[in-house]
Amino acid sequence: MGDRVWYIARPGPTPEDAEARIAGLISAMRDAGLIAGEEAPEAILGPPEGPVYWPGPRAEDGLPEGLGRFTDLDCCGVEFIARPIFNWGPLNVDAFTAPCCSAELAASEVIDRLGTAAGANRDFSATAIACPRCGAASGVNDWVRGGFLLARCGVGLWNWQVATGVLEPVRRLARAAFGPELVEAGYKI
Numbered sequence: 001m002g003d004r005v006w007y008i009a010r011p012g013p014t015p016e017d018a019e020a021r022i023a024g025l026i027s028a029m030r031d032a033g034l035i036a037g038e039e040a041p042e043a044i045l046g047p048p049e050g051p052v053y054w055p056g057p058r059a060e061d062g063l064p065e066g067l068g069r070f071t072d073l074d075c076c077g078v079e080f081i082a083r084p085i086f087n088w089g090p091l092n093v094d095a096f097t098a099p100c101c102s103a104e105l106a107a108s109e110v111i112d113r114l115g116t117a118a119g120a121n122r123d124f125s126a127t128a129i130a131c132p133r134c135g136a137a138s139g140v141n142d143w144v145r146g147g148f149l150l151a152r153c154g155v156g157l158w159n160w161q162v163a164t165g166v167l168e169p170v171r172r173l174a175r176a177a178f179g180p181e182l183v184e185a186g187y188k189i
Ligand SMILES: [Zn+2]
Pocket: 098, 099, 100, 101, 102, 103, 131, 132, 133, 134, 135, 136
Protein backbone atom coordinates (compact mmCIF):
# COMPACT_ATOMS: atom_id res chain seq x y z
CA MET A 1 0.00 0.00 0.00
CA GLY A 2 1.29 3.45 -0.85
CA ASP A 3 1.29 6.22 1.70
CA ARG A 4 -1.16 9.09 1.50
CA VAL A 5 -2.11 12.23 3.33
CA TRP A 6 -5.55 13.76 3.80
CA TYR A 7 -5.83 17.44 4.70
CA ILE A 8 -8.64 19.11 6.61
CA ALA A 9 -7.92 22.79 6.17
CA ARG A 10 -9.10 26.37 6.32
CA PRO A 11 -9.38 27.91 2.86
CA GLY A 12 -8.45 31.41 3.95
CA PRO A 13 -7.53 34.03 4.83
CA THR A 14 -4.80 32.99 7.21
CA PRO A 15 -5.90 34.03 10.67
CA GLU A 16 -3.34 36.15 12.48
CA ASP A 17 -3.68 33.81 15.40
CA ALA A 18 -3.11 30.66 13.33
CA GLU A 19 -0.48 29.37 15.74
CA ALA A 20 -2.86 29.79 18.68
CA ARG A 21 -5.66 28.06 16.79
CA ILE A 22 -3.37 25.18 15.94
CA ALA A 23 -2.33 24.93 19.59
CA GLY A 24 -5.99 24.85 20.57
CA LEU A 25 -6.71 22.10 18.06
CA ILE A 26 -3.77 20.04 19.32
CA SER A 27 -5.10 20.37 22.85
CA ALA A 28 -8.67 19.48 21.82
CA MET A 29 -7.57 16.45 19.79
CA ARG A 30 -5.44 15.25 22.67
CA ASP A 31 -8.38 15.62 25.08
CA ALA A 32 -10.54 13.66 22.62
CA GLY A 33 -7.98 10.84 22.45
CA LEU A 34 -7.33 11.44 18.75
CA ILE A 35 -3.62 12.13 19.27
CA ALA A 36 -1.29 11.13 22.08
CA GLY A 37 2.23 11.43 23.40
CA GLU A 38 5.05 13.81 22.69
CA GLU A 39 5.87 15.37 19.34
CA ALA A 40 6.82 12.64 16.86
CA PRO A 41 8.09 14.00 13.52
CA GLU A 42 9.05 10.44 12.56
CA ALA A 43 5.34 9.55 12.36
CA ILE A 44 5.00 11.05 8.88
CA LEU A 45 7.02 11.08 5.67
CA GLY A 46 9.30 13.97 4.84
CA PRO A 47 10.07 17.10 6.80
CA PRO A 48 7.07 18.15 8.91
CA GLU A 49 5.43 21.53 8.32
CA GLY A 50 4.56 21.74 12.01
CA PRO A 51 4.10 19.63 15.13
CA VAL A 52 3.39 15.93 14.51
CA TYR A 53 1.81 13.45 16.91
CA TRP A 54 0.93 9.77 16.88
CA PRO A 55 -2.76 8.83 16.80
CA GLY A 56 -4.44 8.51 20.19
CA PRO A 57 -6.47 5.65 21.67
CA ARG A 58 -9.78 6.91 20.21
CA ALA A 59 -8.53 7.56 16.67
CA GLU A 60 -10.07 4.37 15.27
CA ASP A 61 -13.31 4.37 17.26
CA GLY A 62 -15.27 5.23 14.13
CA LEU A 63 -13.40 2.93 11.77
CA PRO A 64 -15.97 1.17 9.58
CA GLU A 65 -15.90 -2.59 9.56
CA GLY A 66 -13.81 -3.99 6.75
CA LEU A 67 -11.36 -1.10 6.58
CA GLY A 68 -7.83 -1.82 7.69
CA ARG A 69 -6.43 -0.37 10.89
CA PHE A 70 -4.00 2.46 10.31
CA THR A 71 -2.67 3.10 13.81
CA ASP A 72 -0.22 0.19 13.57
CA LEU A 73 1.49 1.66 10.50
CA ASP A 74 4.94 3.23 10.69
CA CYS A 75 3.47 6.31 9.04
CA CYS A 76 0.16 7.37 10.64
CA GLY A 77 0.89 10.68 12.32
CA VAL A 78 -1.12 13.87 12.52
CA GLU A 79 0.61 16.98 11.17
CA PHE A 80 -0.51 20.41 12.37
CA ILE A 81 0.23 23.15 9.84
CA ALA A 82 -0.01 26.88 10.57
CA ARG A 83 1.20 27.94 7.12
CA PRO A 84 -0.09 27.58 3.54
CA ILE A 85 -0.71 24.00 2.44
CA PHE A 86 -0.03 23.03 -1.17
CA ASN A 87 -2.05 19.98 -2.16
CA TRP A 88 -0.80 18.92 -5.56
CA GLY A 89 -3.21 16.01 -5.92
CA PRO A 90 -5.59 17.91 -8.25
CA LEU A 91 -2.73 18.52 -10.69
CA ASN A 92 -2.53 14.82 -11.41
CA VAL A 93 -5.14 14.92 -14.19
CA ASP A 94 -5.14 14.95 -18.00
CA ALA A 95 -7.35 18.00 -18.50
CA PHE A 96 -8.80 21.05 -16.79
CA THR A 97 -11.99 22.99 -17.36
CA ALA A 98 -11.22 26.71 -17.25
CA PRO A 99 -13.32 28.37 -14.51
CA CYS A 100 -13.58 31.58 -16.56
CA CYS A 101 -14.68 30.41 -20.01
CA SER A 102 -15.31 26.66 -19.51
CA ALA A 103 -12.68 25.84 -22.13
CA GLU A 104 -11.44 22.27 -21.98
CA LEU A 105 -7.67 22.51 -21.67
CA ALA A 106 -5.08 19.81 -21.84
CA ALA A 107 -3.25 19.71 -18.53
CA SER A 108 -0.02 20.68 -20.26
CA GLU A 109 -1.55 24.04 -21.25
CA VAL A 110 -2.01 25.28 -17.72
CA ILE A 111 -0.32 22.95 -15.26
CA ASP A 112 2.91 24.94 -15.08
CA ARG A 113 1.00 28.10 -14.23
CA LEU A 114 -0.96 26.29 -11.54
CA GLY A 115 2.12 24.61 -10.11
CA THR A 116 4.09 27.83 -9.99
CA ALA A 117 1.28 29.95 -8.55
CA ALA A 118 0.19 27.42 -5.93
CA GLY A 119 3.34 25.46 -5.22
CA ALA A 120 6.12 27.98 -5.61
CA ASN A 121 4.44 31.33 -4.97
CA ARG A 122 1.66 30.31 -2.58
CA ASP A 123 -0.46 32.87 -4.44
CA PHE A 124 -3.94 33.12 -2.90
CA SER A 125 -4.98 36.09 -5.02
CA ALA A 126 -7.96 36.08 -7.38
CA THR A 127 -5.56 36.98 -10.20
CA ALA A 128 -3.02 34.18 -9.73
CA ILE A 129 -3.80 32.47 -13.04
CA ALA A 130 -4.29 34.02 -16.46
CA CYS A 131 -6.38 31.69 -18.59
CA PRO A 132 -4.33 30.51 -21.57
CA ARG A 133 -7.50 30.51 -23.68
CA CYS A 134 -9.40 33.71 -22.85
CA GLY A 135 -6.90 35.60 -20.72
CA ALA A 136 -9.25 36.12 -17.77
CA ALA A 137 -7.79 36.03 -14.29
CA SER A 138 -8.75 33.52 -11.62
CA GLY A 139 -7.50 32.07 -8.37
CA VAL A 140 -5.68 28.75 -8.17
CA ASN A 141 -8.49 27.02 -6.29
CA ASP A 142 -11.01 28.05 -8.95
CA TRP A 143 -9.38 25.40 -11.16
CA VAL A 144 -10.24 22.43 -8.97
CA ARG A 145 -13.65 20.94 -8.28
CA GLY A 146 -13.90 19.69 -4.75
CA GLY A 147 -10.80 19.92 -2.64
CA PHE A 148 -8.14 22.58 -3.07
CA LEU A 149 -4.68 23.36 -4.40
CA LEU A 150 -3.84 25.85 -1.71
CA ALA A 151 -5.21 26.27 1.81
CA ARG A 152 -4.21 28.53 4.65
CA CYS A 153 -3.67 26.22 7.59
CA GLY A 154 -4.92 22.88 8.73
CA VAL A 155 -4.22 19.35 9.79
CA GLY A 156 -2.75 16.49 7.75
CA LEU A 157 -3.80 12.93 8.56
CA TRP A 158 -1.19 10.47 7.30
CA ASN A 159 -2.63 7.15 6.18
CA TRP A 160 -5.81 7.66 8.20
CA GLN A 161 -8.76 5.95 6.54
CA VAL A 162 -10.78 8.48 4.56
CA ALA A 163 -14.12 7.41 6.02
CA THR A 164 -16.80 9.49 7.70
CA GLY A 165 -16.54 7.73 11.04
CA VAL A 166 -12.82 8.37 11.18
CA LEU A 167 -12.78 11.93 9.84
CA GLU A 168 -15.87 13.40 11.50
CA PRO A 169 -14.39 13.68 15.02
CA VAL A 170 -11.40 15.54 13.54
CA ARG A 171 -13.66 17.74 11.40
CA ARG A 172 -15.75 18.72 14.40
CA LEU A 173 -12.72 19.94 16.32
CA ALA A 174 -11.13 21.51 13.23
CA ARG A 175 -14.31 23.54 12.63
CA ALA A 176 -14.14 24.80 16.19
CA ALA A 177 -10.50 25.77 15.71
CA PHE A 178 -10.49 27.17 12.17
CA GLY A 179 -14.10 28.16 11.45
CA PRO A 180 -16.95 26.37 9.72
CA GLU A 181 -15.75 26.57 6.12
CA LEU A 182 -13.27 23.73 5.82
CA VAL A 183 -11.85 22.24 2.65
CA GLU A 184 -10.52 18.71 2.34
CA ALA A 185 -8.26 16.97 -0.12
CA GLY A 186 -5.31 14.66 -0.23
CA TYR A 187 -2.88 12.75 -2.36
CA LYS A 188 -0.93 9.54 -2.53
CA ILE A 189 2.82 9.72 -2.22
ZN1 LIG B 1 -10.74 31.29 -19.80
